[in-house]
Amino acid sequence: MSIKIDCLLERNNFKLDVQLEVEPRSVLAITGENGSGKTSTLDMISGLLACTEGKILLNDKVFDDATTGEFLQPEFRGVSTVFQGGSLFNHLSVTRNITFGRGIALKDTSRFHEVVAQFNLESLLSHKPSTLSGGQRQRVALARAFLAPSEVLLLDEPTTSLDVNSREGILKTMQNFFKTYDGVVILVSHDGAEIAELATQVAKIEVSRGKTTEAKLRA
Amino acid sequence: MKRQISAPRGLWFIAVPGIALVVMPVLAVVWRTNYANFWTSISSESSRVALLLSLRTSIMATVLALIFGTPLAWLLANRQFRGRLFLRALCVLPMVLPPVVGGVALLFAFGRRSPIGGALDDWFGIQLAFTQTAAVLAQFFVAAPFFIVVMEAAFEQVDQRIVGTARTFGAGPWRTFLTVTLALVRPSLIAGVALTWARALGEFGATIAFAGNTPGKTQTVPLAVYSQLESGGDDALALSVLMIIVSLAVLIGLRSSWISVLKRGGA
Numbered sequence: 001m002s003i004k005i006d007c008l009l010e011r012n013n014f015k016l017d018v019q020l021e022v023e024p025r026s027v028l029a030i031t032g033e034n035g036s037g038k039t040s041t042l043d044m045i046s047g048l049l050a051c052t053e054g055k056i057l058l059n060d061k062v063f064d065d066a067t068t069g070e071f072l073q074p075e076f077r078g079v080s081t082v083f084q085g086g087s088l089f090n091h092l093s094v095t096r097n098i099t100f101g102r103g104i105a106l107k108d109t110s111r112f113h114e115v116v117a118q119f120n121l122e123s124l125l126s127h128k129p130s131t132l133s134g135g136q137r138q139r140v141a142l143a144r145a146f147l148a149p150s151e152v153l154l155l156d157e158p159t160t161s162l163d164v165n166s167r168e169g170i171l172k173t174m175q176n177f178f179k180t181y182d183g184v185v186i187l188v189s190h191d192g193a194e195i196a197e198l199a200t201q202v203a204k205i206e207v208s209r210g211k212t213t214e215a216k217l218r219a
Numbered sequence: 220m221k222r223q224i225s226a227p228r229g230l231w232f233i234a235v236p237g238i239a240l241v242v243m244p245v246l247a248v249v250w251r252t253n254y255a256n257f258w259t260s261i262s263s264e265s266s267r268v269a270l271l272l273s274l275r276t277s278i279m280a281t282v283l284a285l286i287f288g289t290p291l292a293w294l295l296a297n298r299q300f301r302g303r304l305f306l307r308a309l310c311v312l313p314m315v316l317p318p319v320v321g322g323v324a325l326l327f328a329f330g331r332r333s334p335i336g337g338a339l340d341d342w343f344g345i346q347l348a349f350t351q352t353a354a355v356l357a358q359f360f361v362a363a364p365f366f367i368v369v370m371e372a373a374f375e376q377v378d379q380r381i382v383g384t385a386r387t388f389g390a391g392p393w394r395t396f397l398t399v400t401l402a403l404v405r406p407s408l409i410a411g412v413a414l415t416w417a418r419a420l421g422e423f424g425a426t427i428a429f430a431g432n433t434p435g436k437t438q439t440v441p442l443a444v445y446s447q448l449e450s451g452g453d454d455a456l457a458l459s460v461l462m463i464i465v466s467l468a469v470l471i472g473l474r475s476s477w478i479s480v481l482k483r484g485g486a
Binding site for chain 1: 378379380381383384385386387388389390391392399402403405
């Protein structure tokens, strides 16, 4: 279930060249300066952006192929995401956020209760996200991503908004989850400690700034 | 002395006459109305018929704006296509066009002597001009742009990351639109509906040109005010006061949301 990316994203004065292959059960950490295209890389994998050239494959499933014009819509990719700030649905309860897209029936499964307990969310299930603290919101976002059946998990700075105390616990929970997760994890992070605790491999986006900014990611 | 950074001197001096120009006519109507007969005036047969007709046609025009305007606004906000700017200009055109010109245009498009109107009449026996449907279409023509402008601005403000998140968690484009995007734009949607309805309720020029001024059939409240003013009745003033109250109620009821919508949209 390895993911294979060989693609180029061109926008205005920005060129991002990504070539990477990540094996299942490994955690790739992507680092790089601001504006180097870390989030854009995740967006191409999740299907929020299309490559300008090249292709993205999960095993033999084509996510995106600029040559043939194939483009698999995000809802069919089996990619779970935790974007910066959590991207929660503020009009829905925590329960509905966590079970989003797979129906409320999920809330009666043992897996649901397990994940809710892992992230310490039992007392918050009926709350709206707007009433939660930043750390609580991030726990909801992580719970949602861990509960969704997925083959790829994308995490964009998952612990940046957390305070030191809750960070430790959440890093442990994530570590435990990764041990049992069969898919590919790609983690964008600035944080050395987070990378050291979670990642099995690290890749840095190299940037050369000229008339156009050229960014290169190899892994 | 207020403890705050000073404003240019004399702004109030210039602003107050401007406010007066808007407020005085409204006050004049409120002042001159005969309140002893107010209830009799607005519940008279002709007023009641006009009020019910206005209510019905303006609600239908608003529903049409909601149904057709929402997808159009979404496309204008989210999709790059050839002629997008031109299409937007066309959508907003009725806002700056004299409504009576709009009414004349509708007449030439759907009147009996136009190709479309003629065909509708010949094939289906449907006549649009000078009917209640014409009143609805006239109100839609003039009021729908308000809805489209408000909603386009709202859709542009939607956090695409949240929409994208919904997609990655398995919701298709329609489901995402209905359960996430619409929830995110709800305040604007309410404000847009209210503004559109208020504009439709007050529509005069396009209605009189395309639907005519037949009491009981196409004579909405603004037309009734105009007609009764010519015959010098108290009813005109009473209906005017009622329109002022309704309009103010809409604006005050929505003051926070519509002001923020207009500010955000820069519309």
